[in-house]
Amino acid sequence: MFDLTDKTAIVTGASRGIGRSIAKTLAAAGARVVLAARTESALEEVADEIRAAGGGVPFPLALDLAQPSSFKERLGSLPTEFGKPDIFVANAGITADNLLLRMSHEQWQSVIDINLTSTFALTKLLVRGMMKKRWGRVVAVSSVVGMMGNPGQANYAASKAGLIGFTKSVAKEVGSRGITANVVAPGYVATSMTEEISDEARDKMFEHIVLGRFGEPEDIAAAVLFLASTEAGYVTGEVINVSGGLLI
Numbered sequence: 001m002f003d004l005t006d007k008t009a010i011v012t013g014a015s016r017g018i019g020r021s022i023a024k025t026l027a028a029a030g031a032r033v034v035l036a037a038r039t040e041s042a043l044e045e046v047a048d049e050i051r052a053a054g055g056g057v058p059f060p061l062a063l064d065l066a067q068p069s070s071f072k073e074r075l076g077s078l079p080t081e082f083g084k085p086d087i088f089v090a091n092a093g094i095t096a097d098n099l100l101l102r103m104s105h106e107q108w109q110s111v112i113d114i115n116l117t118s119t120f121a122l123t124k125l126l127v128r129g130m131m132k133k134r135w136g137r138v139v140a141v142s143s144v145v146g147m148m149g150n151p152g153q154a155n156y157a158a159s160k161a162g163l164i165g166f167t168k169s170v171a172k173e174v175g176s177r178g179i180t181a182n183v184v185a186p187g188y189v190a191t192s193m194t195e196e197i198s199d200e201a202r203d204k205m206f207e208h209i210v211l212g213r214f215g216e217p218e219d220i221a222a223a224v225l226f227l228a229s230t231e232a233g234y235v236t237g238e239v240i241n242v243s244g245g246l247l248i
């Protein structure tokens with residue numbers, strides 16, 4: 001089940017955390033995987049891990065999501081055998097938390113640019129190739145915060161809610177071409193993004209998480225694998241919450 005042999009996937013934020021797990025999971029299912037992020041040394045490590053595990057072939061791609069004018073050239077540097085990507089996982093994301101009254105325009109804009117605008121620009125470039133093949137998968141990694149809101153995260157919540165509206169619109173535009181577009185919305189996941197949360201704050205959070213723990217990157221990767229698969233071909237415009245019951 002979930003065989004991605006002969007498919008090319010591109011995963012942003014593949015250098016660590018959830019994106020790293022998504023990339024490894026898609027490669028284990030047989031996909032050629034373009035590993036996109038800024039930290040090339042970390043991408044090389046992920047590529048080595050994928051090669052050691054067998055399965056699909058990795059290709060590290062240095063990409064700064066703050067530089068949309070470079071996207072076309074960067075995507076043009078993929079090896080010929082990778083062809084045009086069939087699967088796009090818009091995973092990379094940042095936070096720049098502050099209460100509304102203290103939030104700077106820069107904090108607002110940087111989060112919107114990396115989390116939302118880069119997804120618009122990359123989806124636009126990548127969907128073209130998918131349309132020609134009449135097969136494609138777009139999976140955006142949002143957050144339950146995009147639906148619940150969170151004090152101190154107006155910028156992040158807006159970007160993640162934006163991804164949901166964006167993806168649903170894309171789903172309606174490209175469905176007739178055999179392309180699906182869906183969202184995975186994680187709750188709290190154990191990565192560098194959440195490592196600074198104190199034990200006390202964690203215990204408080206666990207009271208609201210039905211399954212009583214933070215998710216692991218693999219929990220999110222499993223949902224992405226499903227949505228990227230042929231088997232999920234009749235699922236589009238959906239949001240799958242993978243939050244351990246934080247959002248029910």
Ligand SMILES: NC(=O)c1ccc[n+]([C@@H]2O[C@H](COP(=O)([O-])OP(=O)(O)OC[C@H]3O[C@@H](n4cnc5c(N)ncnc54)[C@H](OP(=O)(O)O)[C@@H]3O)[C@@H](O)[C@H]2O)c1
Pocket residue numbers: 012013014015016017018019036037038039040042063064065066091092093094114141142143144185186187188189190191192193194
């Ligand atoms: N962890 C959670 O609790 C949680 C919950 C809900 C949703 N999410 C979402 O899940 C996604 C992954 O989160 P994570 O926890 O794995 O985060 P993470 O550990 O902080 O990793 C973020 C990834 O994004 C990449 N990235 C950041 N800025 C970039 C830029 N300008 N250009 C290219 N790549 C950039 C980073 O790579 P480089 O630094 O190498 O560029 C890294 O690979 C994010 O969209 C996040 O919002 C996370």
